[in-house]
Amino acid sequence: MTKTLQLTEQLLSMASVTPLDGGCQTLIAQRLAPLGFVCETIESGPADFRVTNLWAKRATAPVNIAPAASKSIAAKTLVFAGHTDVVPTGPLEQWDSAPFVPTHRDGKLFARGASDMKTSLAAFVVAIEEFLAATPQPDLNIALLLTSDEEGPANDGTVVVCNTLKARGEVLDYCIVGEPTSVERTGDMIKNGRRGTMSGKLTVKGVQGHIAYPHLAKNPIHLAAPALAELVGIEWDRGNDFFPPTTWQVSNMHGGTGASNVIPGHVVIDFNFRFSTESTPESLQKRLASVLEKHELEYDLAWTVGGLPFLTTPGTLVDAVRDAIRSETGIETQLSTTGGTSDGRFIAQVCPQVIELGPPNATIHKINEFVAVADIEPLKNIYRQVLVNLNRQAQA
Numbered sequence: 001m002t003k004t005l006q007l008t009e010q011l012l013s014m015a016s017v018t019p020l021d022g023g024c025q026t027l028i029a030q031r032l033a034p035l036g037f038v039c040e041t042i043e044s045g046p047a048d049f050r051v052t053n054l055w056a057k058r059a060t061a062p063v064n065i066a067p068a069a070s071k072s073i074a075a076k077t078l079v080f081a082g083h084t085d086v087v088p089t090g091p092l093e094q095w096d097s098a099p100f101v102p103t104h105r106d107g108k109l110f111a112r113g114a115s116d117m118k119t120s121l122a123a124f125v126v127a128i129e130e131f132l133a134a135t136p137q138p139d140l141n142i143a144l145l146l147t148s149d150e151e152g153p154a155n156d157g158t159v160v161v162c163n164t165l166k167a168r169g170e171v172l173d174y175c176i177v178g179e180p181t182s183v184e185r186t187g188d189m190i191k192n193g194r195r196g197t198m199s200g201k202l203t204v205k206g207v208q209g210h211i212a213y214p215h216l217a218k219n220p221i222h223l224a225a226p227a228l229a230e231l232v233g234i235e236w237d238r239g240n241d242f243f244p245p246t247t248w249q250v251s252n253m254h255g256g257t258g259a260s261n262v263i264p265g266h267v268v269i270d271f272n273f274r275f276s277t278e279s280t281p282e283s284l285q286k287r288l289a290s291v292l293e294k295h296e297l298e299y300d301l302a303w304t305v306g307g308l309p310f311l312t313t314p315g316t317l318v319d320a321v322r323d324a325i326r327s328e329t330g331i332e333t334q335l336s337t338t339g340g341t342s343d344g345r346f347i348a349q350v351c352p353q354v355i356e357l358g359p360p361n362a363t364i365h366k367i368n369e370f371v372a373v374a375d376i377e378p379l380k381n382i383y384r385q386v387l388v389n390l391n392r393q394a395q396a
Contacts, residue, residue: 002126002376002377003126003129004122004123004126004376004377004379004380005109005122005373005376005377007031007122007125007126008102008109008114008118008119008122008123008371008376009102009109010027010122011024011027011084011113011118011121011122012100012102012109012111012112012113012114012118013100013101013102013111014027014100015100016084016085016086016113016148017085017086017087017088017089018085018086018087018148018149018150018151018152019045019049019050019051019052019085019148019149019152019156020085020148021052021084021085021148022084024084024118024121024146024148025041025052025053025054025084025146025148028054028056028084028121028125028144028146029041029054029056031125031129032056032058032125032128032144035058035128035129035132036058036060036132037056037057037058037142037144038056038057038058038059039054039055039056040054040055040056041053041054042054042055042160042161042164044156044157044160045149045155045156049152049153049156051147051148051149051152051156051157051160052084052147052148053145053146053147053148053149053156053157053158053160053161054144054145054146054147055143055144055145055161055164055165056143056144056146057077057141057142057143057144058132058141058142058143059075059077059141060075060137060138060139060140060141074171075139075140075141075394076140076141076173076174076390076393076394077140077141077142077143077171077172077173077174078140078141078142078143078173078174078175078176078386078387078390079143079144079145079172079174079175079176079347079351080124080128080142080143080144080145080175080176080178080383081144081145081146081158081175081176081177081178081343081344081347082117082120082121082124082145082146082147082150082177082178082179083117083146083147083148083149083150083151083157083158083343084118084121084146084147084148085147085148085149085150085151085152086112086113086116086118086151087112087116087151087365089112089367090367091367094367094368095367095368096110096368097110097368099111099112099369100112102114104373107372107373107374108370108371108372108373109370109371109372109373109376110368110369110370111369111370112369113369114363114369114370114371115180115358115359115360115361115362115363115364115369115370115371116179116180116361116364116365116369117178117179117180117358119358119359119371119375119376119379120178120179120180120358120359120379121146121178122376122380123178123376123379123380123383124144124178124383126380127380127381127383127384127387128142128383128384128387130380130384131384131387131388131391135387135388135391138387138391138394139391139394139395140387140390140391140394142387143172145158145161145162145175145347147161147343150342150343154343154346157343158343158346158347159343159346162346162347162349162350165350166349166350171350172347172350172351173351173352173353174316174317174320174351174353174354174390175344175347175351175353175354175355176317176321176355176356176357176383176386177191177342177343177344177347177354177355177356177357177358178356178357178358179191179342179344179356179357179358179361180358180359180360180361180364181336181339181356181357181358181361182357182358182359182360182361182375183360183361183362184360185329185331185360185375185378186329186358186359186360186375186378186379186382187325187328187329187331187333187357187378187379187382188331188333188334189333189334189335189336190318190321190325190333190334190335190336190355190356190357191335191336191337191338191339191342191344191355191356191357192242192311192312192313192314192318192335192336192337192355193242193243193277193309193310193311193312193337194307194309194310194337194339194340194341194342194344194345194356195243195244195246195274195275195276195309195337195341196273196274196275196276196279196281196305196306196307196308196309196345197272197273197274197275197305197306197307197340197341198272198273198275198281198284198285198303198304198305198306199251199270199271199272199273199303199304199306200270200271200272200273200288200301200302200303200304201268201269201270201301201302201304202224202268202269202270202271202292202299202300202301203266203267203268203269203299203300203301204220204221204223204224204266204267204269204297204298204299205220205265205266205297205298205299205300206218206219206220206221206223206263206264206265206266206267207263207265208257208262208263208264208265209262209263210261210262210263211260211261211262211263212261214263217263218263219263219264220255220264220265220266220267221255221264221267223295223297224267224269224297226295227291227292227294227295227297228250228269230291230294230295231248231288231291232248234248234287234291236248236273236275236279236284236287237275237276237278237279238278239276239278240276240277240278242277242311242313242335242337243276243277243278243309243311243337244276244337244338245276246273246274246275246276246278246279246284247273247274247275248271248272248273248288249271249272249274250269250270250271251270251271251272252268252269252270253267253268253269253270254267254268254269255267255268275309276309276337277309277311281303281305281308285303289301306341307341307345307346308345308348308349309337309345310344310345310348310354311337312348312352312353312354312355314335315353316353316390316393317353317354317355317390318335318353318355319389320386320389320390320393321333321355321357321382321386323385323389324382324383324385324386324388324389325357325382327385328378328381328382328385329378329382342356344356357379357382357383358379359371359372359375359376359379360372360375
């Protein structure tokens with residue numbers, strides 16, 4: 001059994017449904033401390049939803065501090081980021097084996113978190129161990145940022161650590177998030193960005209009344225319908241070379257008293273934008289409000305920005321990752337910004353180059369989640385080669 005597979009199984013055996021960590025971060029810190037990492041636990045959140053975060057850093061050269069705090073030249077810092085929490089298992093009776101008992105069948109390793117994303121965490125650690133064994137004094141600082149609140153609200157996880165680092169003036173240069181990004185084989189796709197997400201709760205007001213006397217009432221569903229039709233047809237932007245066009249979708253609509261003879265007094269419409277770097281929250285809010293005003297609706301509207309879009313264009317990090325994937329697997333990886341959000345949206349606010357790279361994602365959040373055993377060692381090797389590539393860049 002390889003060291004990566006062994007550590008993966010150890011992590012998978014630790015039940016860590018959000019916001020629980022299950023001891024995963026302690027185990028990882030115990031592996032990193034002998035390598036010279038300073039490990040810091042940052043807890044956050046209320047007592048009934050306490051989140052555990054780990055910030056571990058090995059600074060071979062002077063710690064990278066923002067120019068305002070120091071004029072000295074600092075070493076570049078690569079951060080491996082991820083989450084130790086997993087989603088709930090779902091009905092246990094539907095699993096073919098216990099979700100927190102790592103089980104091998106047909107070349108696959110089954111357990112909750114196998115692909116999302118404890119395999120990546122194990123690959124991070126072993127890649128670092130092997131890199132430092134071969135290069136004891138690199139010219140690159142190495143760090144890990146782990147949270148137990150990625151699958152949950154994400155209010156007390158990575159964002160808290162990033163805010164802490166920003167307050168300290170600590171600069172991050174490169175980040176690899178271990179999200180499962182691959183499709184068929186490890187390395188065939190990486191995410192070099194993600195769309196932003198912004199939700200709205202629109203309440204359109206009317207006048208409740210008897211359905212037989214519509215002239216004495218004001219049906220908010222009827223009033224809202226033309227505005228909704230116009231919003232559906234809007235081209236918000238055309239996207240760009242890396243992002244598809246921004247989309248707007250209604251997710252829920254609630255109106256009525258439940259009776260068949262009552263015109264409702266209001267209707268609540270939940271919607272969401274998934275937006276590219278061609279749009280901003282402010283521009284989208286302004287355009288949507290102009291449609292509502294055009295249709296003379298009486299309304300209340302509350303906005304929630306879940307995350308801003310981020311993009312890492314081809315450059316030092318993307319090139320280092322592409323080269324690592326090519327040298328370890330022979331694959332020419334595909335860049336993509338598809339899918340949902342990730343904690344990369346928080347890290348991108350304090351780190352200029354962020355990509356996501358992990359194993360295939362076909363079974364994430366599903367019953368009988370698994371990772372192909374054949375995908376585990378290549379992932380570790382890719383992470384290790386990225387370290388080699390970036391260290392070589394630091395020496396240039």
